[in-house]
Amino acid sequence: MNSFFERRYIIAGVFITLILILLARLFYIQIIDDRYLLYAQSNVLRKVYKNPARGPILDRNKKILVQNEAFYDIMVTPNLVKPFDTASFCKLLGIDTAEFHKRFEKAIKYSPRLQSVFEKQLSAQAFAAIQERLSEFPGFDSSPRYLRTYPDSVAAQFLGYISEVTDKDIKKSGGYYHPGDFIGVTGVERSYEDVLRGRRGVENDLVDSRSRFKGHYANGAYDTAQVAGQRLISSLDLRIQKLGEQLMMNKVGSIVAIEPSTGEILCYVSSPTYNPNLLVGHERGNNAAELYKDPYKPLFVRPIQATYPPGSSFKPLSALIAMQEGIITPQTTYNCPGYYWSGNHRVNCFHGEVHGVVNLASAVAESCNGYFSWVFDRLMNYYGAKQTASTFTNWRGNVAKFGLGSRLGLDMPSEGKGNLPTAAHYDKIYHTGGWRSSTVVSLAIGQGELLATPLQLANIEATIANHGFYYKPHLIKGIGDKEIIKPEYRVKNYVGIDSQYFEPVINGMQAVVDRGTAAGSRIPGIVMCGKTGTAQNNHGEDHSVFVAYAPRENPKIAIAVIVENSGQGATWAAPIASFIVEKYLRDSITSRPNGITPDYIMKANRLPALENYYQGPKLKLPSKDTAKHKADSADKKAATGAGRKKNKNKYATAAYQLERRDDEEQR
């Protein structure tokens, strides 16, 4: 026993206290603080996203328009690279040594330890040559990547393109997209994005402290498999789409063909077009820049974004409304002296031609401006001149039922509305009550403020072919393997004209092709009903317009063709339409009364001279702000008018995205 015996308690107390402090601290970090478990999980868990194959798009006969093809990225891991023959490697890839060193340093800067892309998106052929020798160069490796490919290089504006998502897309999607994912930017790739992209798979991998794969978290219990995107069956007919694009080569304009009995779009040509394969793969950046700089604007989707005065092709509609309103009967006659005085406004017939006594059918067949102006005047003044505004509004309502002046709701982004002026519009210009029938009489012959997209024009033909109703035009007729069709495409939209009024107009339209203005484009053995148009515009020659449907009994195809700055409808638009119609109905093309062959059309260059073709200031590759500015100034190209302004912006933005995406692509 010694005198300091009691000190054992002090020492034991110190031991107990400090161990309790450890326990308290352990209690805090293990029980109270929840962060550490999360940290531990984020240490080991790597979510690996498995992107499914994007759905292919087929034509109406299940021919492939776009599918996926493997491209190859050459990857490099700088740490694994051993000294090698740089010169022969550069030769293999087709780059010079300066470029090699530049890329190699970039890869080192990104990470010496991790793989990065050295050469992007080589095609399978290009890669085959490299693949055999790649093993001679340790540290270099290849990685496949699936990109869109277009076997027939057609329908670029319909299909649209995909591109890496922007920050905005990511935010908008609520976190579905991740940087590096692809999203449809234009065309069907955009409007059917949800269907095409499929469902992404997630794999929860376990990795160690050096990011090496160690296994599947919870044996894959939380993993989800990727689901491939669904295929889309489009309504396009590859045969006439191809023919249409060939016919429209070196011309500015559009072709839209619709199957009247379904509203399915058979042909959707926007010219000039481009090879959609240009916007895929290795050279994408340069190609996009070229397309963007092209003054004829191949990225512009003319069938729905360009708007034109319908010209004479509007006359059948004029006649139908007048009959429905009881102003005329098919037998009503008018004596045409070659012009018509509406108030103090003189409307000339084309080339001052004197038509003499015409009735409805012959007026349509001979495209008598005088007859339709006279009818329009009678209609507008039916309730007296003072009621012009309300009468006009009534007329406008009838026209609007055909789909003019508003979007038809095509399953494509960026559809234009065209323009159908309102009474308020004239009130604003001429003061309320300050305008009369004579002020707006040019509307009767499809001129004036009236603007329509090629799609709207084709839809009017489909309506006439159906004797008074149309199905909403659409480009996708079946989604997925079950070929589901949206129910809205099965609804008949009536335009408020009784079916008996169509026959007289159709008689006139048949006469247009049989013996009238488009007689040169008559298809032997097929009764086609059509109407030529010559749309006046402020920039150069008139636009050549032709609308038609065929055959007369049991119509199969309704079509609108516009060739910009090419004069009368009969000269360019009508032959093109006749070839498309015959190709579609017969799968072959016979000779025409006027002797024009598809070959002749294909070889003809109708591109407007650039000095006439107003393009605004020379385009440079954009920064964001200037892109908008340029789009605005390019708008002054008035042939397309007001409805185009908004679309132009979109177009400019899309082109801008193309560019910018390429910069971001280097992962």
Place this chain on the structure above:
Amino acid sequence: MQRQLTSWKGGMMRSRGSYQQQQQRGFFFNVDWAIVFVYLALCTIGLLNIHSAMYDEKHPSFFDLSTDYGKQFIYIIVGSVVAIFILLLESRFFSALAPVFYGITVVLLMLVLVVGRNVGGNQAWISLGGGFRLQPSELAKLTTCLLLARYLNGTNIRITDPKSFMISLAIIGFPMLLIMLQPDAGSTLVFSSLIFVLYREGLSPYFLILEGLFITLFVLTLKVNNIAYIIGALLAIGIIILLLFRRNRKLMPIILAGLGICIAFVLSVNFIYSKVLKPHQKVRIDIVLGITTDIKGKGYNVNQSKIAIGSGKLWGRGYMQGTQTKYSFVPEQGTDFIFCTVGEEWGFAGATVVLGLYLFLLLRIIRIAERQRSTFTRVYAYGIASVIFFHVIINIGMTIGIVPSIGIPLPLISYGGSSLLSFTIMLFILVKLDSNRMGIV
């Protein structure tokens, strides 16, 4: 003394004659089984956790000698043989040969500075061939305790006597100095825990208080980073204490001296910090004090260690299920950071069990110490209690980020033969000495 003896359980109450007879019967006679049990439990826990931390898929067996758990298993076997061997020895042997052991240790500590293998910046290992290495600093803890015990056991030695005090300090300080040259700061600091022994033997409590004060002031000075505030606060506290104890004339000089020493210490903290400590030591201190947070670089180890332990929650993630351990986020996971595996896979429950076992061991050793007739055994017991205590607090404190990183192993649990054998010998010498507590050593 008689009263103390009668307090032991009936079974141990023997006449002197029969007691001596029974002593001859076997080496397990009078062994303190509680210590043996805790020893085996901690070794087993260690083996399991090393198995999980160092798991090698190609060699899953505990008995595969190419793995660290295979080796640790062998060390435990060797340890057990050594333990039995110790129990066979005469108790007097340890006291008698303490100077010899101490001498050998000193020679080894010098030798290691010359021929030692440099591992992780410390020249602390002597290679024994066959992949086995000896760490003399581990032995030094044991032999220092033995020599200190033997010295303090001498007649007329009192710690309060300045000469005895100085000799005691020298016994402790000499190996410290040699270890510091390796340089192994962790092992050096372990010896400072022997202040508990000196305190128990009569050292003035002011030394203990002063040590506590120094640590507090060191932390405060670095954390507050404004010497004027600290000194101001010290003066204020000093004045309050002086006023409270103004009647007690005897305390006055002590309080004033303490105040002076504290102020001097505070003034020297920045000097110690910037000139004496090495950069990596400064960083470790900074990290614990939260002055820097560099979880990607210098603070990575401790941060990952905290994540491992914290992610264990109450019941842990299960044996071999700890991702921090399994996928090598935690560094040194078999040795210094083995407690991460305990915390991660066995949770707060497991951690409590381990700490409970240590606390039980420490209190048991104190109890054993106090039932000895010989000062030698008592001093020795307090010595190993202090060493084990220091190891536990520093090691576990480091893994949960309340003590700067100091590389010392967790007794009996961390992987490593030197450490395991050293603690085994320490404990079983005590068990042997205790079994002979009636005899005079």
